[in-house]
Amino acid sequence: MTLGWIISLVTIFLITYGYDQTAIDEAYPDSKTEFMAYYGLFRNCWAIALGFIVFASAKGYGGPIGSFLACSAFEPLAKMTYGAYLVHGITMYYFFVNISYRIAISHALVAFIAISNVWISMALGLLVIIVFEAPVAQMEKLVFGHLGLSKLPTVIKYKTE
Known part of the structure; x- marks a missing residue:
């Protein structure tokens, strides 16, 4: 190892x-x-x-x-970035398809577009997590709780040397 x-x-x-x-x-x-x-x-x-x-x-x-x-502070960030991954293609498509004029490309404009797309994708990713993922997770807990499957299998922890 x-x-x-x-x-x-x-x-x-x-x-x-x-x-x-x-x-x-x-x-x-x-x-x-x-x-x-x-x-x-x-x-x-x-x-x-x-x-x-x-x-x-x-x-x-x-x-x-x-x-x-393994820090638990990364869990919400991981969910949000996954949501951003799911919606970033739609965000970029919407932005670039709706341009109806010529643009003079510069480094500042490209940086502005990239940063804007990241922020918009992250905000939409958070919205996806709040609207879709959190309610589905709660429903899974309810359904599996009624079926007697509320406890997930334990994870085997190996010794660290």
């Missing part, structure tokens, strides 16, 4: 700080091998490294990272 943590953290560090396209272009102006290898693999390596961290934390080998990820 320790070897997995080391490989995972080194992979994340190298993906974040290890590649410098400018230095490679200056040292090897004709070589694109490093460029293709990095851009071909970094997303998969990042996903595997983060997946290991989540898996290790879920199995009880997360240490301080696992306790941070």
